[in-house]
Amino acid sequence: MRVAPLRVPGFRRLATTYTLNELCWSFGTIALALAVFHRTGSALATTLLFLATTFFPALVAPALTARLDQVPVRRALPALYLCEAALFGAIAALSTTAPVQVLVALALADGAVAIVGRALTRAAVAAALEPSGTLAAGNKLLNVCFSVAFATGPAIAGLVVAAAGTAASLGVTAGLFALMAVLLAASRSLPAAHGNGDRFSHLVLKDIKAKTTREIEADVVLPMLGFVSDIGPIAEWGMTLEKDEIVVNQVMETGRAGVWAAGDVTTYPGKLKLIACGFGEAATAVNQAVHWIYPEKKVAPGHSSNMAIFGQKDD
Numbered sequence: 001m002r003v004a005p006l007r008v009p010g011f012r013r014l015a016t017t018y019t020l021n022e023l024c025w026s027f028g029t030i031a032l033a034l035a036v037f038h039r040t041g042s043a044l045a046t047t048l049l050f051l052a053t054t055f056f057p058a059l060v061a062p063a064l065t066a067r068l069d070q071v072p073v074r075r076a077l078p079a080l081y082l083c084e085a086a087l088f089g090a091i092a093a094l095s096t097t098a099p100v101q102v103l104v105a106l107a108l109a110d111g112a113v114a115i116v117g118r119a120l121t122r123a124a125v126a127a128a129l130e131p132s133g134t135l136a137a138g139n140k141l142l143n144v145c146f147s148v149a150f151a152t153g154p155a156i157a158g159l160v161v162a163a164a165g166t167a168a169s170l171g172v173t174a175g176l177f178a179l180m181a182v183l184l185a186a187s188r189s190l191p192a193a194h195g196n197g198d199r200f201s202h203l204v205l206k207d208i209k210a211k212t213t214r215e216i217e218a219d220v221v222l223p224m225l226g227f228v229s230d231i232g233p234i235a236e237w238g239m240t241l242e243k244d245e246i247v248v249n250q251v252m253e254t255g256r257a258g259v260w261a262a263g264d265v266t267t268y269p270g271k272l273k274l275i276a277c278g279f280g281e282a283a284t285a286v287n288q289a290v291h292w293i294y295p296e297k298k299v300a301p302g303h304s305s306n307m308a309i310f311g312q313k314d315d
Ligand SMILES: Cc1cc2nc3c(=O)[nH]c(=O)nc-3n(C[C@H](O)[C@H](O)[C@H](O)COP(=O)(O)OP(=O)(O)OC[C@H]3O[C@@H](n4cnc5c(N)ncnc54)[C@H](O)[C@@H]3O)c2cc1C
Pocket: 224, 225, 226, 227, 231, 232, 262, 263, 264, 265, 273, 274, 275, 276, 278
């Protein structure tokens, strides 16, 4: 078994919660089944409970999954697990007093949430592992974890119920779900469930001073800033250079006849790398270039205040 997926950010937490989820299913289902059977003495009521936790939720889960698939995993999965913690907390508190119908209704709600949680986890795992080519290995690892939890969960749950009772087992289930919610909410590296290979769908903007974060949808990031000039092949064009910057004179001449430069790429005594300076340098360079191309034209820039739009008539 390859362990490469374990090095992918976010995968370990997703695998841990996926495994715990399966354990929780055993804990919750066995304790709840015993509680219902104890209250009703009816095999049919217990069967109805199983249908409520698996069959009926399966009818609503796809629509719910499609809706939550649009929400970033870091928000959706902890919310789902918190919801399950609350549901099992309620079931544990009401297991001996509330009408059995209430318990079955709560189990049905949890069944739907549980299916969505599994689906989102598998989608998030795929989004996390696909870019590094470790999805196949990750799936195998997940399946092993799932099988171990599936095989041992009922035995562990049975022991807990025998030792501490159904309410305690249901309480343990609620606690485990709460732990899973915290584990995922604290992770900074979960991918979007609807991530697409090496593409992403959201950005997290962090305000360093206010210490707040904000998520926005985005298809791509184009970093367009930097402090280091790298003029590449222009270095071979015969201009005067100084530390990868083009040395210009007061009229933005570069040292090669007919070539002017402006902006951050240039340097001269007192140079300021500011937007306003770049604009001024560009105006100087362009006017000088026009004069070089058309010697008959004077270096006399037009003023926008002389434009027709401001009422100036053609001369
Ligand atoms: C983080 C940061 C913050 C700043 N904040 C301020 C501020 O608040 N106020 C202010 O006045 N100034 C600020 N500046 C400085 C200001 O951004 C620059 O002075 C200004 O952008 C320079 O404009 P420019 O057109 O000369 O160069 P740039 O804005 O760098 O534009 C050069 C463009 O050429 C492109 N390019 C590079 N090589 C090639 C190539 N081989 N082929 C094709 N395209 C190429 C680059 O991608 C880039 O888009 C800041 C700079 C940085 C880095």
